[in-house]
Amino acid sequence: xxxxxxxxxxxxxxxxxxxxxxxxxxxxxxxxxxxxxxxxxxxxxxxxxxxxxxxxxxxxxxxxxxxxxxxxxxxxxxxxxxxxxxxxxxxxxxxxxxxxxxxxxxxxxxxxxxxxxxxxxxxxxxxxxxxxxxxxxxxxxxxxxxxxxxxxxxxxxxxxxxxxxxxxxxxxxxxxxxxxxxxxxxx
Ligand code: ZN
Numbered sequence: 001x002x003x004x005x006x007x008x009x010x011x012x013x014x015x016x017x018x019x020x021x022x023x024x025x026x027x028x029x030x031x032x033x034x035x036x037x038x039x040x041x042x043x044x045x046x047x048x049x050x051x052x053x054x055x056x057x058x059x060x061x062x063x064x065x066x067x068x069x070x071x072x073x074x075x076x077x078x079x080x081x082x083x084x085x086x087x088x089x090x091x092x093x094x095x096x097x098x099x100x101x102x103x104x105x106x107x108x109x110x111x112x113x114x115x116x117x118x119x120x121x122x123x124x125x126x127x128x129x130x131x132x133x134x135x136x137x138x139x140x141x142x143x144x145x146x147x148x149x150x151x152x153x154x155x156x157x158x159x160x161x162x163x164x165x166x167x168x169x170x171x172x173x174x175x176x177x178x179x180x181x182x183x184x185x186x187x
Contacts (some may be wrong), residue, residue, distance in 0.1 A: 008050050011040070011048070019178070028067045042068065047081075120136050
């Protein structure tokens with residue numbers, strides 16, 4: 001019998017940080033304290049991700065500049081991947097590059113065709129400091145690359161060029177959430 005609580009059920013829904021907020025555009029710091037505060041952060045990330053109907057969320061998206069992300073994301077075969085990763089490194093990103101629709105909870109309501117590798121491996125540790133290796137293909141590989149990018153201070157518009165990039169940044173400037181002056185200065 002398993003009696004595990006649903007991820008996020010003990011967490012608080014935190015305010016999401018939007019494009020242009022400096023915390024999204026700076027590299028996150030490694031986690032060194034594997035105490036209860038880290039478990040609380042992971043619970044809050046799950047609660048916030050589910051409330052926003054996302055498939056992945058990085059800690060700096062709720063204003064915490066630490067190298068942690070959570071995910072609950074299907075791959076292209078509809079296999080569900082659920083978990084968290086602390087201090088991840090993207091150790092493999094290979095096979096073909098696909099341009100597919102990508103969105104982000106820090107740019108809600110906007111989507112753009114973004115190039116990503118079809119296969120990715122991220123290695124790090126879990127909330128107790130035990131080694132973890134996460135491998136993904138298709139949409140889940142995209143998610144792993146997107147979340148690892150967040151922890152480097154990179155958002156998906158940074159990966160776009162030309163008209164795709166201008167279109168996303170124009171949409172961001174006009175979005176209701178970009179009232180913050182920070183978004184304007186980024187765009
Ligand atoms: Zn994102």
